Amino acid sequence: MLDIKFIRNNIELVEEALKKRNAKGNLDEFLKLDKSRRELIAKSEQLKQTRNEVSQEIGRLKRDKKDITHLTKEMKELGQEIKRYDRELKEVEEKLNDILLSIPNIPNEDVPVGQSDEDNKEIRRWGEVKEFDFEAKAHWDLGEELGILDPKTAAKVTGARFTFLKGLGARLERALVNFMLDLHTTEHGYTEVFPPYMVHRRSMVGTGQLPKFEEDAFKIEGTDYYMIPTAEVPVTNMYREEIIDGDILPIKHVAYSACFRAEAGSAGRDTRGLIRQHQFNKVELVKFTRPEESYEELEKLTNNAEEVLKRLGLPYRVVVLCTGDLGFSSAKTYDIEVWMPSYNRYVEISSCSNFEDFQARRADIKYRPKKGEKAVYVHTLNGSGVAVGRTVAAIMENYQMADGSIEIPKALIPYMGGVERITK
RNA sequence: GGAGAGAUGUCCGAGCUGGUUGAAGGAGCUGGUCUUGAAAACCAGUGAUACCGCAAGGUACCGAGGGUUCGAAUCCCUCUCUCUCCGCCA
Numbered sequence: 167m168l169d170i171k172f173i174r175n176n177i178e179l180v181e182e183a184l185k186k187r188n189a190k191g192n193l194d195e196f197l198k199l200d201k202s203r204r205e206l207i208a209k210s211e212q213l214k215q216t217r218n219e220v221s222q223e224i225g226r227l228k229r230d231k232k233d234i235t236h237l238t239k240e241m242k243e244l245g246q247e248i249k250r251y252d253r254e255l256k257e258v259e260e261k262l263n264d265i266l267l268s269i270p271n272i273p274n275e276d277v278p279v280g281q282s283d284e285d286n287k288e289i290r291r292w293g294e295v296k297e298f299d300f301e302a303k304a305h306w307d308l309g310e311e312l313g314i315l316d317p318k319t320a321a322k323v324t325g326a327r328f329t330f331l332k333g334l335g336a337r338l339e340r341a342l343v344n345f346m347l348d349l350h351t352t353e354h355g356y357t358e359v360f361p362p363y364m365v366h367r368r369s370m371v372g373t374g375q376l377p378k379f380e381e382d383a384f385k386i387e388g389t390d391y392y393m394i395p396t397a398e399v400p401v402t403n404m405y406r407e408e409i410i411d412g413d414i415l416p417i418k419h420v421a422y423s424a425c426f427r428a429e430a431g432s433a434g435r436d437t438r439g440l441i442r443q444h445q446f447n448k449v450e451l452v453k454f455t456r457p458e459e460s461y462e463e464l465e466k467l468t469n470n471a472e473e474v475l476k477r478l479g480l481p482y483r484v485v486v487l488c489t490g491d492l493g494f495s496s497a498k499t500y501d502i503e504v505w506m507p508s509y510n511r512y513v514e515i516s517s518c519s520n521f522e523d524f525q526a527r528r529a530d531i532k533y534r535p536k537k538g539e540k541a542v543y544v545h546t547l548n549g550s551g552v553a554v555g556r557t558v559a560a561i562m563e564n565y566q567m568a569d570g571s572i573e574i575p576k577a578l579i580p581y582m583g584g585v586e587r588i589t590k
Numbered sequence: 591g592g593a594g595a596g597a598u599g600u601c602c603g604a605g606c607u608g609g610u611u612g613a614a615g616g617a618g619c620u621g622g623u624c625u626u627g628a629a630a631a632c633c634a635g636u637g638a639u640a641c642c643g644c645a646a647g648g649u650a651c652c653g654a655g656g657g658u659u660c661g662a663a664u665c666c667c668u669c670u671c672u673c674u675c676c677g678c679c680a
Contacts, residue, residue: 203642204641204642204643207641207642207649208642208643208648210649211641211642211648211649211650212648212649214648214649214650215647215648215649217660217661218648218649218661220660220661221609221660221661222609222610222661223660224609224660224661225609225610225660225661226609226610228609228660229609234660237660238659238660238661239660240660241659241660241661242659242660244660245659245660245661409600409638409639534638537619537620537638539638540638541638541639
């Protein structure tokens with residue numbers, strides 16, 4: 167959410183930002199409602215002042231046993247009038263809030279302007295893309311042959327876009343979760359949290375998933391609960407409506423969680439394999455920082471996520487998303503893309519974003535720069551560190567051997583109980 | 591699931607027979623006196639909130655949302671959360 171005063175005073179700038187994002191915002195309506203809101207507040211508060219004064223006067227008169235009936239009658243009418251203004255105000259504020267919640271964040275100035283993911287800019291590459299001297303297979307074929315991926319049974323039990331991991335496949339998934347958590351907690355200084363997998367609506371609004379992207383979320387029928395699409399939601403909302411002690415910033419959390427996404431609008435895309443599932447595991451990095459430190463922290467966070475792929479020996483590149491591809495809440499995002507032989511291209515495995523104060527304002531998360539000073543919004547950041555299912559796919563494909571077996575990356579062997587290779 | 595108790599400012603904690611209560615008292619914090627320094631003691635200050643307004647100032651806020659009333663932290667209704675006991679359960 168943007169600051170209402172900021173929009174009012176920088177309407178051209180906001181318009182420009184929306185245009186760069188290919189987004190539309192009802193700014194004319196915003197200005198109208200904003201004006202009407204302030205007028206109604208002035209009116210209502212003026213009447214309330216009168217009411218407060220007269221009510222005190224009535225108290226005094228009553229104590230002196232004087233007649234007050236003419237005043238109470240008058241005040242009763244005044245009360246009705248106030249009620250009318252307040253009702254109207256509430257309506258206007260609701261409409262205004264709807265608009266406010268639907269305006270995306272303003273891209274940082276160094277974000278490249280562009281229409282789509284084709285305009286994203288590559289920042290750097292790491293690792294060598296392996297040339298296979300045999301016909302490389304996709305991970306879904308390898309997985310079925312090795313008996314470690316079983317989407318068919320999952321389809322029987324649940325439906326499309328779910329998978330049973332079996333044997334060393336399940337072990338690999340678990341090994342990766344532990345490997346990533348250990349790396350980020352012991353070497354990168356993140357504090358581990360294990361969050362609830364369901365959150366209420368207010369939390370989803372706090373991080374920006376709602377109200378705009380209702381169709382992407384799984385909602386639990388008959389409740390106010392949503393399955394989390396990422397640990398970002400519960401972990402960021404841990405500090406909702408709080409004023410954080412400035413001494414403990416930056417706060418760095420790492421959280422493993424399953425993630426649930428409806429994937430509306432991607433029917434027919436990535437239907438095979440682990441790339442696009444309704445449920446997947448992710449290790450998420452979340453930071454709360456002082457505003458002046460957030461971009462430095464974004465670089466560090468991205469590096470922390472990259473380290474996972476380096477240790478696993480998976481070739482990747484980092485791209486900065488252009489304005490047209492940027493997520494709703496983000497001011498700047500780096501995607502880390504891992505080399506996926508079956509796609510013959512790099513595929514997103516992590517998305518690291520600085521939301522600046524956009525989420526903090528929605529979720530009301532502040533800190534106090536100095537004792538006695540006014541509290542200000544923190545900056546929030548997060549990024550996958552990294553998506554586990556896609557890492558499994560990447561390992562299977564990049565580490566496959568001519569005989570259809572899969573080598574385990576060195577760093578992972580201790581987590582695999584010494585297993586060095588997955589064979590038939 | 592059943593029966594109770596509760597939610598007040600940075601914190602603890604009064605008020606809850608409706609009217610100088612934005613809210614006693616204490617702690618904390620800030621400044622001062624005293625002291626070689628510190629502690630203690632004492633004195634003074636202290637909404638670490640949001641909104642409207644150029645300002646003066648005003649309005650709101652005692653878990654949340656409604657209602658009664660000229661006037662609600664105080665009365666009524668609904669909801670949420672916390673705690674205790676019983677039952678059930680991983």
